[in-house]
Amino acid sequence: MTRTPVNVTVTGAAGQIGYSLLFRIASGQLLGQDTPVRLKLLEITPALKAAEGTAMELDDCAFPLLSGIDITDDPNVAFDGVNVALLVGARPRTKGMERGDLLEANGGIFKPQGEAINAHAADDVRVLVVGNPANTNALIAQQHAPDVPADRFTAMTRLDQNRAYTQLAKKLGVTVNDIKKLVIWGNHSATQYPDLFHAEVNGKNAAEAVNDQAWIENEFIPTVAKRGAAIIEARGASSAASAANAAIDHVHDWVNGTPEGQWISAGVVSDGSYGTPEGLITSFPVVAKDGRFEIVQGLEIDDFSRARIDASNAELAEERDAVRSLGLI
Ligand SMILES: NC(=O)c1ccc[n+]([C@@H]2O[C@H](COP(=O)([O-])OP(=O)(O)OC[C@H]3O[C@@H](n4cnc5c(N)ncnc54)[C@H](O)[C@@H]3O)[C@@H](O)[C@H]2O)c1
Ligand SMILES: O=C(O)C[C@H](O)C(=O)O
Numbered sequence: 001m002t003r004t005p006v007n008v009t010v011t012g013a014a015g016q017i018g019y020s021l022l023f024r025i026a027s028g029q030l031l032g033q034d035t036p037v038r039l040k041l042l043e044i045t046p047a048l049k050a051a052e053g054t055a056m057e058l059d060d061c062a063f064p065l066l067s068g069i070d071i072t073d074d075p076n077v078a079f080d081g082v083n084v085a086l087l088v089g090a091r092p093r094t095k096g097m098e099r100g101d102l103l104e105a106n107g108g109i110f111k112p113q114g115e116a117i118n119a120h121a122a123d124d125v126r127v128l129v130v131g132n133p134a135n136t137n138a139l140i141a142q143q144h145a146p147d148v149p150a151d152r153f154t155a156m157t158r159l160d161q162n163r164a165y166t167q168l169a170k171k172l173g174v175t176v177n178d179i180k181k182l183v184i185w186g187n188h189s190a191t192q193y194p195d196l197f198h199a200e201v202n203g204k205n206a207a208e209a210v211n212d213q214a215w216i217e218n219e220f221i222p223t224v225a226k227r228g229a230a231i232i233e234a235r236g237a238s239s240a241a242s243a244a245n246a247a248i249d250h251v252h253d254w255v256n257g258t259p260e261g262q263w264i265s266a267g268v269v270s271d272g273s274y275g276t277p278e279g280l281i282t283s284f285p286v287v288a289k290d291g292r293f294e295i296v297q298g299l300e301i302d303d304f305s306r307a308r309i310d311a312s313n314a315e316l317a318e319e320r321d322a323v324r325s326l327g328l329i
Pocket of ligand 1: 044243
C-alpha cells in the first residue's frame, strides 16, 4: 500500500450509525480497496470512552486499509486535514418528536463544525451531513465555511432513494437492479418527493409500469417519506445500519462517479434549477462526474411533481429562515 491515507472524519462516532459506518469505511467500502484511510473520530467529551471502545474493536479487526485512528472532542483537531467529513453526530429524533424541534437543538453543533472545516480541512474536502435535520444542518455548516467551495457540502437523501427502490421493486415484482433514475427531490423529511415519473424499470417509464396513480399518491410516496418515523416506531430508535449504508453509497459515488445512464439523489446547494430557491441545500437528481455532483438538467416537471417539489422546498426555506432568526446563519 503506497498511497497516502485519506483522512476520514466521522462525528458522532460513538453513536449507533457510527457503529455501523466505521467498520465499513475501514474495510474499504467507502473509498475502494486500494485506498488506505485514517479515521478521525469526533465525539462529545462524555462519549469519548465509548468512542475509544469502538476504536479498540476497529483495531481488533486488523483492517489492512486502516492506517490509524484519532479520537477527540475538539472539532479543530477532528477536521485537521480532513478529506472526507461525515457529519453524523446530532440528536436523533425520538418517538413523538417533530423534526422542527430539532432545529435549535442541533443548529449549534453545525456552526462550530463548519468553522473548523473552514479553518483546517484539506483543499479537496467533501462533506456529507447525515445528522438531522440534515439539509438545514448542512446549510449551517456550509454558511460557516466561506473558503470552501459551496458544492463540497451535501446532505443525505440516499437512504430515501434506497427505500424508494425497494418499495417500487416489491410493487412490480422486479429487483432493484431493474430500476434506474428513481430519485428524491427536496428535504430529508416527510415532505420529500420520491419521483416515479422520471424513473425507469427495465427501460420503461416507472409510473406507466405501475399504472396506479392511487398507489403512487397514497402508498408509495407516504411509505417512503415516512419510513424514518416507521423505523423509529418499530425499533424505538432511528435507522442506523441502513443510514450508514446510504452514507457509504453517497460518498462512494461522489468520489468514483455514477455509472452511465444512472442518476442518484443528493442534497446539494441549489443553483436555482427547477425553480428551487438558490442557496438552499435540497435534493435533486444528480450525476457524479470527475469528483463533482451535477444536477440533471432539462427534465419536464408536471403539475403533480411541481406541487410536491415546491412544498418540500418551501419547508426548507422555512427551516432556513428559522435558523437565520436564531442567529445560526
Ligand atoms: N439523513 C438520513 O437519512 C438519516 C437517517 C438516519 C438517522 N439520521 C440522523 O443521524 C443522526 C445520528 O443518528 P444516530 O442514530 O447515530 O444517533 P445516536 O444518538 O446513536 O448518536 C449520535 C452521536 O452523536 C454524538 N454527538 C452529539 N453531539 C455531538 C457533537 N457536537 N460532536 C460530535 N458528536 C456529537 C452523541 O454523543 C452520539 O454518540 C441523527 O440526527 C439522526 O436523526 C439521518
Ligand atoms: O432520525 C430520523 O428522524 C429518521 C431518519 O432521518 C430516517 O430517515 O431514518
